[in-house]
Amino acid sequence: MKPSAFEYFTASTVAEAISLLERYEDEAKIIAGGQSLVPMMNFRVAQPEVLIDINGIKELDYIRQEDDEIVIGALTRERDVELSPLVQEKCPILAEAISLIGHASIRTRGTIGGSLVHADPAAEIPVAIYGLDAKMKVVGPSGERTLEPEEFFLSYLTTSLEPSEILVEVRIPVLPQKTGWSFVELTRRRGDFYIVAVASILFMGKGGVCKEARICLGGVGPTSIRAEEAEEILAGQVITDALIEKAGQKAAEAADPESDYHASAEYRRDMTRVFVQRGLAEARNRAKGG
Amino acid sequence: MAGRRRITVKVNGVEYEREVDPKRLLVDFLRDDLELIGTHVGCEHGFCGACTVLFNGRSIRSCLMFAVQADGAEIMTVEGLAGDGKLHPLQEAFREHHALQCGFCTPGMLMVAYELLRDNPDPTEEEVRLAIAGVLCRCTGYKQIIDAVIAAAPKMRGK
Amino acid sequence: MKIEGKYKFLASQEQIWDLFMDQKNLEKAIPGCEKMEEREPGKYDVLLKIGIAAIKGTYTGKVEVVDPEPPNRYRLLGEGSGNPGFVKGEATIEFSQEGQHTIVSYQGDMQVGGLIAGIGQRMIGGIAKMMAGQFFKKMAKELKSQQ
Numbered sequence: 141m142k143p144s145a146f147e148y149f150t151a152s153t154v155a156e157a158i159s160l161l162e163r164y165e166d167e168a169k170i171i172a173g174g175q176s177l178v179p180m181m182n183f184r185v186a187q188p189e190v191l192i193d194i195n196g197i198k199e200l201d202y203i204r205q206e207d208d209e210i211v212i213g214a215l216t217r218e219r220d221v222e223l224s225p226l227v228q229e230k231c232p233i234l235a236e237a238i239s240l241i242g243h244a245s246i247r248t249r250g251t252i253g254g255s256l257v258h259a260d261p262a263a264e265i266p267v268a269i270y271g272l273d274a275k276m277k278v279v280g281p282s283g284e285r286t287l288e289p290e291e292f293f294l295s296y297l298t299t300s301l302e303p304s305e306i307l308v309e310v311r312i313p314v315l316p317q318k319t320g321w322s323f324v325e326l327t328r329r330r331g332d333f334y335i336v337a338v339a340s341i342l343f344m345g346k347g348g349v350c351k352e353a354r355i356c357l358g359g360v361g362p363t364s365i366r367a368e369e370a371e372e373i374l375a376g377q378v379i380t381d382a383l384i385e386k387a388g389q390k391a392a393e394a395a396d397p398e399s400d401y402h403a404s405a406e407y408r409r410d411m412t413r414v415f416v417q418r419g420l421a422e423a424r425n426r427a428k429g430g
Numbered sequence: 431m432a433g434r435r436r437i438t439v440k441v442n443g444v445e446y447e448r449e450v451d452p453k454r455l456l457v458d459f460l461r462d463d464l465e466l467i468g469t470h471v472g473c474e475h476g477f478c479g480a481c482t483v484l485f486n487g488r489s490i491r492s493c494l495m496f497a498v499q500a501d502g503a504e505i506m507t508v509e510g511l512a513g514d515g516k517l518h519p520l521q522e523a524f525r526e527h528h529a530l531q532c533g534f535c536t537p538g539m540l541m542v543a544y545e546l547l548r549d550n551p552d553p554t555e556e557e558v559r560l561a562i563a564g565v566l567c568r569c570t571g572y573k574q575i576i577d578a579v580i581a582a583a584p585k586m587r588g589k
Numbered sequence: 590m591k592i593e594g595k596y597k598f599l600a601s602q603e604q605i606w607d608l609f610m611d612q613k614n615l616e617k618a619i620p621g622c623e624k625m626e627e628r629e630p631g632k633y634d635v636l637l638k639i640g641i642a643a644i645k646g647t648y649t650g651k652v653e654v655v656d657p658e659p660p661n662r663y664r665l666l667g668e669g670s671g672n673p674g675f676v677k678g679e680a681t682i683e684f685s686q687e688g689q690h691t692i693v694s695y696q697g698d699m700q701v702g703g704l705i706a707g708i709g710q711r712m713i714g715g716i717a718k719m720m721a722g723q724f725f726k727k728m729a730k731e732l733k734s735q736q
Contacts, residue, residue, distance in 0.1 A: 141474060142453065142455065142458075142474075143453045143455070144453070145451075145452075145453050146452060146453060147452075148435070148452035148496075148498060166640075166645075169643050174494055174495060174496075174499075175476060175494055177643060178455075178475075178476070178493075178494040178495065178496075179474075179475035179476050179494065180643055180644065181643075182455070182474045182475050182493065183475060183704050184672070184673075184704055185643075185644050185673050185674075185704050185705055186642075186643035186644055186645075187645075187672070188643060191452070193498075193499060195499060219488065242476070242564065243479070243563060243564025244488075244489060244542070244545075244561070244564065245479070245482055245488075245489035245490050245491055245542065245564055246476060246491065246494075246564070248485065248488040248489060248490045249485075249490050249491075249494065249495065258642070259642075261711075261712060261715065262711060295719055296641065296712045296715055296716050296719065297641050297642035297644070297712070298641065298642065329563075330560070330563045331563060331564055333711060361715075362715055362719060398714040398715045398718065399590075399591070399714060400590075400710060400711055400713075400714055401710060402711065
């Protein structure tokens with residue numbers, strides 16, 4: 141199908157975008173990469189009356205390091221993040237997660253900010269963002285605020301952004317050297333929306349002990365979640381196969397998935413166990429430099 | 431600010447200036463306004479890959495963009511491959527290896543293969559598979575397409 | 590698609606039954622409910638405005654309470670359609686007392702079709718559950734304001 145008619149505006153600064161949002165409120169929708177919005181418009185599931193195109197806001201397209209953080213502008217293309225040597229070195233789990241989004245030609249247009257704001261429960265970037273404990277900087281008419289993942293994501297396709305706020309930046313703590321990490325997902329075909337995705341990060345201490353573990357699950361609820369009880373099993377331990385086994389089981393208990401025609405809730409929960417175990421094994425190998 | 435917009439785009443090296451409705455999809459603009467019907471329109475929601483073109487040098491799905499957003503861009507479509515009445519080495523290889531039957535996916539396959547071989551002149555079979563994974567073919571079973579891309583690689587390197 | 594869930598209220602079963610049978614409360618608690626009119630006893634016309642992100646729609650529909658067995662259970666039939674598609678379903682609502690609390694549980698089957706089904710299929714079950722949760726929370730609020 142073809143999209144329904146809309147009024148089209150371009151913004152070339154953040155301030156312009158915000159004032160357009162203030163003027164049109166509910167009727168307006170921001171378009172960045174458009175890789176989620178345009179399919180919905182083509183299907184006429186979404187029929188925004190006003191489209192505010194922010195692709196011209198050049199000030200939101202950057203990747204740089206500031207002290208211990210990688211800072212990425214919201215309009216940075218997914219493919220640029222994926223291929224960035226800085227991200228690959230300091231935040232490899234994000235590059236890996238992005239490489240699993242759709243296909244290269246989707247990532248050419250799709251933006252990191254667009255994926256976060258769209259808040260699809262089967263998107264890769266939010267899972268990595270939870271795992272990395274990144275912060276989202278949003279700007280609105282009354283100034284800016286910085287949100288943790290738990291504050292930013294509310295539910296299916298829903299964030300805590302106010303109607304006239306926009307996401308401008310993502311700030312990601314650099315992973316220390318020798319951190320073990322993995323991003324694994326279960327999909328029917330390459331590029332599909334995943335059934336389950338797991339981001340694992342193992343911060344290593346002295347003597348092969350894991351200081352802190354982060355296990356983040358996607359596809360098992362309205363937003364990504366941290367499997368905190370599973371993380372506690374690993375914290376302060378030398379990671380053994382038995383602990384990985386146990387952590388997988390614990391993580392599956394944290395999952396609260398729904399059934400749909402791709403997979404039953406039961407299958408999703410069991411695959412959470414399997415993929416957490418696989419992911420942790422991979423992360424442990426990376427931590428060992430393997 | 432409603433209504434039609436004037437845009438300028440360069441497609442396969444030729445500059446075009448046209449007025450477009452903001453809701454005009456880039457793929458429809460290419461096919462219906464510029465009459466470049468080599469690019470196919472399939473699923474219209476970014477799944478099939480038939481509408482793949484290069485946008486400022488990178489592959490995109492032209493059904494997931496509005497023409498108005500392409501103002502000032504350089505686009506390459508499947509029509510940009512052949513030159514001087516001669517098929518591009520990729521197109522030759524597709525013909526030699528029977529890499530198409532109905533031909534619907536072919537423009538998308540050619541564009542992602544072109545992008546791959548430009549950036550990675552000597553890809554492994556795995557890399558070829560990954561590059562074409564986003565374009566759906568319902569006839570060939572993909573094997574002949576992979577063979578064709580691998581066969582085209584040395585010819586493109588020699589160019 | 591099967592949907593089910595339950596919610597706990599601090600009130601007697603009779604009070605909760607009355608709460609659920611009062612159209613005014615339903616009108617306030619049903620997410621996105623703009624209008625609700627009783628056509629004949631137990632049969633309502635509703636107008637809903639539901640928007641999740643860019644997916645916004647206005648739905649008109651009918652809701653019918655059948656086989657009421659006060660204060661234990663009733664069946665709810667509903668159907669609605671709007672620009673993004675249609676929804677049709679039925680559910681059994683059961684009330685049971687547990688000490689000072691009343692448990693309201695629902696179990697139903699829902700069909701979703703039209704445009705929304707093509708692209709929203711993955712999330713519809715979860716969104717239905719989320720909206721059911723919003724409904725129960727608002728009902729609890731209504732209960733509190735009346736106590």
